[in-house]
Amino acid sequence: MGERMNGLIPPVVFGVAFLAVWELAVVGFGIQEFLLPKPSSILEAIGADWSVLSEAAIQTGIIAVSGLVIGVVIGALLALLVTRFGRIGEAATPLAVALNATPIVALAPIFNAWFGITSFRSNQAVVVAVVFFPVFINTARGLLEVHPDQLELMRSYAAGEWSILRRVKIPNALPFFLTSLRLAAPLSVIAAIVAEYFGGPQNRLGPVITQNASVARYDSAWAAIVMASILGLVLFWLAAALERLVPWTQTGGEG
Amino acid sequence: MMGEVTPAVTVDGVDMVFNAGSENEVVALREIDVTVQRGEFVSLIGPSGCGKSTMLRVIGDLLQPTAGSVEVFGQAASSARQNRSYGMAFQSAGLFDWRKVAANIELPLEIGGWSKPDREARSREMLKLVRLEDFADHYPWQLSGGMQQRVAIARALSFQPDLLLMDEPFGALDEMTREYMQSELLRIYSELGTTVIFVTHSIPEAVYLSNRVVVLSPRPGRIHAVVDIDLGPPVESTDSAKADEIRERESFFEMTTQVRAALRSVEAGTPGRAGSPGVADG
Amino acid sequence: MRRALSVLGGIGTLIVLWEGYKAVGGLTGDQWPATPWGLPVPTDDLTMPHVIDIMRTLGRPVQRGRDEILAVFLFKAALSTFWKAALGFALGTVIGWSLAVLMLRSRLVERGLLPWINISQTVPLIALAPIVVTWGRTTFLSDSLSVALIATYLTFFPVAVNALRGLQSPRPADLELLRSYAATEREILMKLRLPASRPYLFPALKLAATLSVVGAIVGEISAGVRGGLGRAILEFASRYSTAPARLYAGVVGAALLGLAVFGLVSLVERSAGRGAGRSLAGEGT
Numbered sequence: 001m002g003e004r005m006n007g008l009i010p011p012v013v014f015g016v017a018f019l020a021v022w023e024l025a026v027v028g029f030g031i032q033e034f035l036l037p038k039p040s041s042i043l044e045a046i047g048a049d050w051s052v053l054s055e056a057a058i059q060t061g062i063i064a065v066s067g068l069v070i071g072v073v074i075g076a077l078l079a080l081l082v083t084r085f086g087r088i089g090e091a092a093t094p095l096a097v098a099l100n101a102t103p104i105v106a107l108a109p110i111f112n113a114w115f116g117i118t119s120f121r122s123n124q125a126v127v128v129a130v131v132f133f134p135v136f137i138n139t140a141r142g143l144l145e146v147h148p149d150q151l152e153l154m155r156s157y158a159a160g161e162w163s164i165l166r167r168v169k170i171p172n173a174l175p176f177f178l179t180s181l182r183l184a185a186p187l188s189v190i191a192a193i194v195a196e197y198f199g200g201p202q203n204r205l206g207p208v209i210t211q212n213a214s215v216a217r218y219d220s221a222w223a224a225i226v227m228a229s230i231l232g233l234v235l236f237w238l239a240a241a242l243e244r245l246v247p248w249t250q251t252g253g254e255g
Numbered sequence: 256m257m258g259e260v261t262p263a264v265t266v267d268g269v270d271m272v273f274n275a276g277s278e279n280e281v282v283a284l285r286e287i288d289v290t291v292q293r294g295e296f297v298s299l300i301g302p303s304g305c306g307k308s309t310m311l312r313v314i315g316d317l318l319q320p321t322a323g324s325v326e327v328f329g330q331a332a333s334s335a336r337q338n339r340s341y342g343m344a345f346q347s348a349g350l351f352d353w354r355k356v357a358a359n360i361e362l363p364l365e366i367g368g369w370s371k372p373d374r375e376a377r378s379r380e381m382l383k384l385v386r387l388e389d390f391a392d393h394y395p396w397q398l399s400g401g402m403q404q405r406v407a408i409a410r411a412l413s414f415q416p417d418l419l420l421m422d423e424p425f426g427a428l429d430e431m432t433r434e435y436m437q438s439e440l441l442r443i444y445s446e447l448g449t450t451v452i453f454v455t456h457s458i459p460e461a462v463y464l465s466n467r468v469v470v471l472s473p474r475p476g477r478i479h480a481v482v483d484i485d486l487g488p489p490v491e492s493t494d495s496a497k498a499d500e501i502r503e504r505e506s507f508f509e510m511t512t513q514v515r516a517a518l519r520s521v522e523a524g525t526p527g528r529a530g531s532p533g534v535a536d537g
Numbered sequence: 538m539r540r541a542l543s544v545l546g547g548i549g550t551l552i553v554l555w556e557g558y559k560a561v562g563g564l565t566g567d568q569w570p571a572t573p574w575g576l577p578v579p580t581d582d583l584t585m586p587h588v589i590d591i592m593r594t595l596g597r598p599v600q601r602g603r604d605e606i607l608a609v610f611l612f613k614a615a616l617s618t619f620w621k622a623a624l625g626f627a628l629g630t631v632i633g634w635s636l637a638v639l640m641l642r643s644r645l646v647e648r649g650l651l652p653w654i655n656i657s658q659t660v661p662l663i664a665l666a667p668i669v670v671t672w673g674r675t676t677f678l679s680d681s682l683s684v685a686l687i688a689t690y691l692t693f694f695p696v697a698v699n700a701l702r703g704l705q706s707p708r709p710a711d712l713e714l715l716r717s718y719a720a721t722e723r724e725i726l727m728k729l730r731l732p733a734s735r736p737y738l739f740p741a742l743k744l745a746a747t748l749s750v751v752g753a754i755v756g757e758i759s760a761g762v763r764g765g766l767g768r769a770i771l772e773f774a775s776r777y778s779t780a781p782a783r784l785y786a787g788v789v790g791a792a793l794l795g796l797a798v799f800g801l802v803s804l805v806e807r808s809a810g811r812g813a814g815r816s817l818a819g820e821g822t
Contacts, residue, residue: 014649095547101795103751106788109774114578149349156343159366171353186659193661213667232659248353248394
């Protein structure tokens with residue numbers, strides 16, 4: 001426990017120093033608040049706008065989490081399918097790479113056309129598309145990168161395909177999958193906020209940021225950004241905690 | 256005994272060619288004939304690239320030979336595999352990270368459709384055999400290399416396979432652990448009386464463990480010589496320190512010298528002195 | 538060759554799926570066959586234009602009265618976005634490397650900084666886009682430079698994290714060997730750590746390259762910078778009801794730009810040395 005506390009000291013010192021320099025720089029150089037608000041003003045704005053911000057964070061959180069869940073399920077299932085049938089894999093893998101190289105944000109207007117510009121499903125679809133790729137690639141890797149000895153062993157037991165999948169490939173892929181979840185969790189929040197720029201209901205963090213920025217209330221805009229970061233961090237930590245639950249690795253799967 | 260009628264393994268005229276017809280064609284095995292009797296312990300030894308691991312995999316039906324046939328207890332290798340006649344162990348213990356030690360040992364039983372109480376009883380028995388009773392609930396990463404290898408052996412033996420195929424199982428262990436594991440394997444072998452085919456590149460290991468040592472030559476893999484091992488009367492003790500007495504016997508040095516001479520003549524390209532090439536009946 | 542074929546096969550499959558879905562929806566009135574459940578996306582030509590219409594629109598003028606056809610317009614827009622992305626990519630790579638070397642040099646800096654570099658990626662950088670552009674306008678930066686800065690923010694992270702991992706990847710025995718030759722830290726960096734980091738670096742650079750395009754497009758959208766793909770997509774989206782195929786063409790253009798920069802980095806990787814820089818993601822397939 002003491003060691004863990006020691007590990008926290010450097011980042012906390014760095015963080016506090018960073019905030020202090022920020023605060024002092026804004027005050028010392030007389031930087032105007034509309035360019036860069038002081039950390040203390042942002043904190044005040046969070047307090048002042050709390051009801052709006054917390055509601056917006058919850059709404060954005062719902063989109064992010066639901067999109068995350070759908071994207072993770074699709075990514076994992078497709079990875080299972082693709083690794084099971086090599087032929088599909090050959091055709092689907094370059095497509096998945098292409099999809100990953102596509103700026104998913106560019107899909108937002110199309111999703112608006114599909115699901116309606118005020119529907120939250122179009123925002124959800126952006127999150128799904130963003131989350132899908134890391135989950136798909138990592139899970140597929142975990143399913144494929146089984147130690148050859150272990151596969152030979154299973155064959156020597158005359159184990160069937162299904163048995164190999166259930167007993168070897170899926171458990172082997174689990175740490176990879178959980179790593180991808182940790183990568184995807186904060187992405188889901190970012191994707192939700194970007195999607196909100198293009199449409200959807202207005203009581204969300206994305207619109208709160210843009211609206212406040214457009215009327216030069218930068219402290220409030222920053223306050224919403226801080227809320228979004230906290231949301232992303234919470235999801236990140238939840239995913240990381242899930243990863244650490246895996247009992248058979250020393251560190252909680254490295255991927 | 257039936258053993259005189261059907262040997263444990265009959266390898267008859269086996270060729271193994273990889274990438275046949277293409278420019279990177281490799282002839283891994285050529286005209287291999289081997290017979291292994293029931294209860295025999297046979298080692299395959301040879302320089303790297305001589306196809307000894309390939310031969311083990313052909314016998315285990317993990318590779319299909321290009322020509323020739325393999326029979327295991329009178330049936331084709333493929334039906335022997337379907338009937339779960341094989342126990343296998345590799346250089347990497349190949350334990351499943353996500354299964355505790357006991358669950359690793361139970362895996363082949365699970366696939367074989369054993370009931371849960373039977374599996375648990377057997378894994379306890381096996382853990383006792385390899386002297387790891389206290390580690391049933393540990394994950395593999397919590398065990399040392401030698402302990403992991405003992406679990407792998409317990410797993411390979413758990414369903415009492417007729418034939419144990421081992422591919423350099425002690426290759427990654429340090430010398431002390433290695434000798435200890437060899438004694439342990441001999442103890443288990445003499446308790447169970449299984450047939451073992453054992454791939455190694457260590458001369459003392461082959462001599463210490465085997466009834467017969469098959470020396471292979473590389474590119475293409477052929478049987479170069481067969482050395483019958485006779486180390487004198489066995490040590491009647493389960494204490495592995497006492498069993499080490501064998502390693503100091505005169506006969507042990509004689510036998511290692513013979514195997515070494517056979518291996519040297521592989522490199523020199525002359526036929527082996529001990530035994531005659533191609534004939535390997537016990 | 539084989540790969541090119543499978544890519545073509547993939548694209549073909551996608552087109553067949555698209556048109557097939559449209560055909561099914563057309564037959565059943567946008568319902569799953571033989572069920573009362575509606576399809577998730579309506580299949581009319583406004584929501585899902587035919588592939589052939591999307592291709593045709595590429596050959597048509599962008600606007601009435603202008604000679605320029607859409608394909609040329611999109612190409613120019615992609616080029617404009619490319620330069621912003623490239624600048625952001627270059628800056629991000631330099632910053633990422635500098636941070637990695639800094640963290641390599643000092644364990645304390647690594648322990649203090651790395652968690653914050655990780656946290657930086659939970660900050661919705663894109664939310665910063667309008668603010669960055671406002672900053673730029675009050676100082677000397679052109680809007681294009683502001684857009685490049687947004688791309689930088691996205692780019693530095695994968696480079697920093699993977700470069701650090703790569704620089705730390707040599708085995709202790711290798712490090713000890715070089716120390717036994719009395720090599721300086723600088724020599725160890727150049728002769729051991731740098732070559733060792735290659736397999737880590739190129740996947741990160743590929744990711745960074747595609748992210749720089751994402752950053753540039755999002756930046757263009759929030760900044761309202763003319764001339765780039767982001768702005769084009771925004772405009773096409775606003776006139777979607779009259780010309781839906783154009784938006785799809787714009788999005789395909791963005792996808793192609795993303796693929797192009799990905800391919801560009803892959804080419805550099807290949808020329809930088811075969812085998813040594815194998816991507817981890819590509820193994821085992």
